[in-house]
Amino acid sequence: MKNWWQEEVIYQIYPKSFNDSNNDGIGDINGIREKLPYLEDLGITMIWICPIFKSPMIDNGYDISDYQDINPDFGTIHDLEDLIKEAxxxxxxxxxxLVVNHSSDEHPWFQEALENPSSKYRDYYIFRKPSNGAPPNNWRSIFGGSVWEKVRNEEIYYMHTFDKKQPDLNFENPELRREIYSMINWWLDKGIAGFRIDSITFIKKDQxxxxxxADGVDQLVTCxxxxxxxxxxxxxxxxxxxxxxxxxxxVTVGEAPGVEYEEFDDYIGEDGYFSMIFDFKYADIDVESGSDWFKRTDWSIKEFRDLLFKSQEAIQKVGWGANFIENHDQPRAISKLIKDPSYQNYYxxxxLALMYMFLxxxxxxxxxxxxGATNFTRQFIEQFDDISSIDNYYRSMSEGFSKEEALNFVNLRSRDNTRTPMQWNTSRYAGFSQYAPWLEVNENYDMINVASQExxxxxxxxxxxxxISTRNxxxxxxxxxxxxxxxxxxxxENIISYYREGSTETLxxxxxLSSDKTSMEIQSFTSIISNYENIQNNDGSITLRPYEAMLIKLN
Structure with missing residues (x-):
């Protein structure tokens, strides 16, 4: 069955860093509106906006204190309604x-749960008594340290899978679930097309x-x-x-880490929970675990290719995938996946673009x-905003690495790499704002920016x-x-190739994906797109130059 959302090309916006319309150093909803002509010209058909709800911004909006209001930094509900209309x-x-595994600790529900232990809101969250005077168990949070935080003036702890200011909601409570559903339907009634659903595989805990x-020197174990x-x-x-x-x-797009391929049918099959899900198995190839950045891997192109293909085959069996090489939690793809620094450029x-765009x-x-935005290089840990980066820096050193090694791990993997302000032009602050932005602009903005490529x-x-136009x-x-x-x-081993087979043609x-020249046998073809000027075709084989990529039609 064909669905409308299979035909979309989706552009993810980190609103804080996209475009600042009122020059306070923070991107906003009206900043997105200003750039709609640019996005339309790019050819995309849908925008996914990272959280813009009311929030103390401890985790840049993934800590929500009011699900039905907009954070004043970003504008108002009316601004969002205007954006939806104009888009x-x-x-x-x-x-x-949609962030429903946890809320902010400043959410009225949690404030009431702390203030009044006998209120119904105590059961909207997960509170447990200590175990022998210590936290209830030895689980480590995704952002480091125990998942348990002691409540002041009470012998009880609350659970947070992520930061201590992001207490987990208790999905075992049917009343809490009904509140969440009511909020979701309220937003859908406003005319949004759907949700990307954050950390959704964490909502069920072993009771x-x-x-x-333990799996670390802190005597804790990943939760x-x-x-x-x-x-x-x-x-x-x-x-x-x-x-x-x-x-x-x-449309619903699940962020579903930890889902095995044999479970994909449950998630994206005919009666699956979501329209599509992100698969992180190939995206996290550079580290053993997405939350332990000091456990680096020495990956090969072949390993990356095999993971990518395995993912595609598993998805195709049952449903539809959400293909990506970058997001707000990943470093820049060019810096991560292009091994030869001299080709971290157009080629x-x-x-990378051609490789994944036609999956x-x-x-x-x-x-x-x-x-082609790239990673930055920061000199000091103080230059980072991301809580995960700061945690990994100190955890790396506690695991025996030097200060320099710890900073290197963070520079390579920091979520701030993709959160630096969008590079629009060569003016001060890269045309993002006329005011110093909330996070330092990448140092190469005068070389890499929209204006110079337009x-x-x-x-x-x-x-x-x-x-995008070829696909759509x-x-x-x-x-x-x-x-x-x-x-x-x-x-x-360095070649990634696949067929797309339609009813009347095979592409x-x-x-x-390497800086080595290589060759490949090929049948007669017609070129559709190539990132080099002329394909070097030698009767039955082609010579591939470094990072050469093409889409061809087989004759």
Whole structure:
């Protein structure tokens, strides 16, 4: 069955860093409105906006203190309604971030739970008594330290999977669930197209709350074993879908780490909980665990390719995928996936773009990805805003690494890499604002920016425009959106190639993801897109230059 959201190209906006319309150093909703012509010109059809709800911004909006109000830094509900309306006139839909595993500790529910232990709101969160005078168990939070925080003046702890200012909501409580559903439906009634759903696999906890063997020098163990995608979560997710999403023609994109491939049918199959999910197995190739950045891997292109193909094959069996190489929690793809620094430019960026843009599924772009934004290099830990970066810096040193090594791990993996202000032009603060921004601009903004690429036909920005229009409006549209995908495994190790098969044509993507020249046997073809000027075709084989990428039609 074909669904409307399979045809979208989605652009993720980190509102705090996209465009500042009122010059206070913080991006805002009206800043997004100002850039709608740019986004329409890029060809995207939907915007996913990271959280703009009322929040103390401890985790940049993923700590919500009022689900039905907008944080004043970003504007007002009316600004959002105007954005939805104006975007719609340009053929662009809006989805918001849904964060329901936890709230802010400043949410009225939690404040009431602390103030009044006998109030119903105490059961909206997870409170447990100490174990032998210590926290209830030895689980480590995703952001480091115990998942338990002691309540002042009471012999009791509350649980937080993430930061201590993000207490977990208690999904075992049906009344809490009903409140959440009512809020979700309120937003859908406002005319948004759906939600990207944050950390949703954490809403079910093992109810024994038992300790496990420690896995670090802090004598704690990652909470993932007992809090992520646990037995019984299906009841919560089915109910969530029935009470909200099923009532609307909306799209839902689950952030679903910890879901094994054999469970994909439950998540995105015909009766799955969501329209599509993000798969992180290939995205986190550079680290052993997404929350332990000091456990680096020495990955190969072949390993990356095999993970990518495995993901595509698992998704294609049951449903639809959300394809991405960057987001607000990942470093910049060019810096992470292009191993030769001298190709962390147009060639590396265009090779990655072509490689993932034509996979089967809905492509997601993250702001700045289309101009080839890169990681930064910070000299001091004080230059970081991200709580996860600060935690990993100190955890790395507690695990025996030096200050320099710890800073290097953080520079490589920091979530601030993709949160630096969008690089619009060469003016001070990169055209993001006329006022010093909340986070330092990347030092290379005078080289990498929208203005310098806008009218350059050879730029990465215009290459992305070409890819998007080819997928969405060319004669190959049906094949590139709905066609089957068949990975090609018998190539040289640095080559990523796959077929897209439609009813009347077979297309092939070929990407040399290395700085070595290499060759590949090929049948007769017609070129559709290439990131080099002419394909070096030698009767039955092609020579691939460093980071050469192409989409061809087999004759």
């Amino acid at each position: 719609e006139q340009r053929g662009i839909k809006i989805i918001l971030d 024994d709350y038992s300790s496990l063997p 993932k074993h007992k809090t992520r995608n646990r037995p019984g979560i299906s009841e919560f997710l089915h109910e969530l879908k029935q009470e909200t999403f099923n009532k609307y023609d909306c 590396g960026g265009s090779a 089967r599924g809905t492509p997601f772009l993250y702001q700045g990805q289309e101009i 009218d350059d036909p050879e730029s990465l920005l215009n290459f992305y425009r070409l890819l 409006t060319s004669t190959h549209r049906d094949t590139l959106i709905f066609g089957n995908i068949t990975p090609v495994y018998d190539t040289k 092939q993507v070929i990407v040399n």
